[in-house]
Amino acid sequence: MNxxxxxxxxxxxxxxxxxxxxxxxxxxxxxISWEPANWTDESAAEIxxxxxxxxxxxxxxxxGWVGPKFWNFTExxxxxxxxxxxxxxxxxxxxxxxxxxxxxxxxxxxxxxxxFIPALPCDPNYPGFLAAIKFLxxxxxxxxxxxxxxxxxxxxxxxxxxxxxxxxxxxxVNLDPANLVMYGMANPVDxxxxxxxxxxxxxxKDGLYPTNGRHLGPEVKVGAGxxxxxxxxxxxxxxxxxxxxxxxxxxxxxxxxxxxxxxxAYLEALI
Numbered sequence: 402m403n404x405x406x407x408x409x410x411x412x413x414x415x416x417x418x419x420x421x422x423x424x425x426x427x428x429x430x431x432x433i434s435w436e437p438a439n440w441t442d443e444s445a446a447e448i449x450x451x452x453x454x455x456x457x458x459x460x461x462x463x464x465g466w467v468g469p470k471f472w473n474f475t476e477x478x479x480x481x482x483x484x485x486x487x488x489x490x491x492x493x494x495x496x497x498x499x500x501x502x503x504x505x506x507x508x509x510x511x512x513x514x515x516x517f518i519p520a521l522p523c524d525p526n527y528p529g530f531l532a533a534i535k536f537l538x539x540x541x542x543x544x545x546x547x548x549x550x551x552x553x554x555x556x557x558x559x560x561x562x563x564x565x566x567x568x569x570x571x572x573x574v575n576l577d578p579a580n581l582v583m584y585g586m587a588n589p590v591d592x593x594x595x596x597x598x599x600x601x602x603x604x605x606k607d608g609l610y611p612t613n614g615r616h617l618g619p620e621v622k623v624g625a626g627x628x629x630x631x632x633x634x635x636x637x638x639x640x641x642x643x644x645x646x647x648x649x650x651x652x653x654x655x656x657x658x659x660x661x662x663x664x665x666a667y668l669e670a671l672i
Contacts, residue, residue: 402634403429404605404668405460405645406661410434415447423455425662429645430457431512431602435465437498445505452506460645461510461549461575461602464499466492475615481554482516483533484526493533500541509546510601512575518555518563531566538569547571549602553580557587557595564599573601576637577649578628579608583618590632597640605630605646605668620651623664634671646672 406427408418422430432448434440452459468488469480483489483496500511515534519527534548541548548571550560564572574596578589593600607626609618623630634646646668650660 402638402643402672403645404665404672405429405431405647406665407431407433407463407604407647407649410436410439410444412436412439412444415444416451419448419451419455419457423457426665428457429460429647431461431463431604431645431647432459432506432508433463433465434499434502437467437495440498440502442505445502448506459506459508460647461512462499462503462506462508463512463551463575464496464503466495466513468492473616474611477554478517482514483537484516484518484530486526486529489529489533493537496537497540500544500546503546504544510549510573510575511541511546512549512551512602514551514554516554518559520556520559522562522566531563534563534572535567535569538567538572542569542571547573547601549573549575551575551580551604552577552589552592553584553586555586557581557592561596561599564596572599574599575602575604576600577604577606578633579604579606579620579626582610582627583608583620585611585618588627590629590636593633593636593640597636597642600637600640600642602644603637603642603646604649605664606649606651622650622660623648624667630668631671634668 408430471480581587581589607623607628608620611618
């Protein structure tokens with residue numbers, strides 16, 4: 402197991418971003434990108450060259466999609482991921498394009514938020530959503546890639562059932578333990594009992610449970626929230642996970658840098 406970092410894909414300053422990560426002792430990271438305009442051959446060549454030069458490995462490509470997005474319990478179900486029918490076709494194309502970009506930089510794991518996946522198989526929106534995921538999974542499989550679902554907007558059982566219904570062998574979990582807490586969906590340590598064998602990526606992030614029915618619980622620095630990282634790491638090891646704990650701290654400025662470095666030291670001591 403190692404400690405990685407999230408790097409946000411930019412049209413410029415990629416050298417500075419990866420250099421800074423390397424200078425801070427990171428050699429693994431997920432590349433997060435919400436801008437399809439950045440998925441160019443030129444950008445892929447630059448990123449690949451920088452990774453070789455700086456001994457940096459991109460463990461996953463976190464692929465965003467177009468259209469509105471509200472990270473809450475009221476507008477979120479109608480706007481996030483592939484669940485809303487009106488955005489599904491365009492976002493499928495985004496994910497296919499993002500997967501093609503990932504191949505150009507030598508990355509096999511493609512991660513995204515799929516939205517508030519219907520919890521009941523009898524939900525009228527479930528068959529169409531299921532068909533879209535099957536199509537996407539098979540397209541990625543043709544190219545030797547995996548599709549990773551970032552946790553948060555669904556219960557672990559809902560995600561497991563979807564994997565079983567799709568039936569391909571390239572669907573996995575990008576475990577964001579803070580999201581499971583912040584959305585009030587599960588205790589992340591217990592969630593490993595349900596989908597632990599599917600975990601291929603982890604976001605090292607912490608949070609608190611929601612205290613009302615409209616807004617997520619807040620994200621906090623690792624160690625200050627409800628995620629029990631010692632037990633989580635123990636559980637991940639029990640399920641054979643030996644990848645990156647990728648730090649994601651969703652604030653900005655100097656405090657973000659301080660929290661990331663503190664978290665790095667904390668996680669490395671646990672590992």
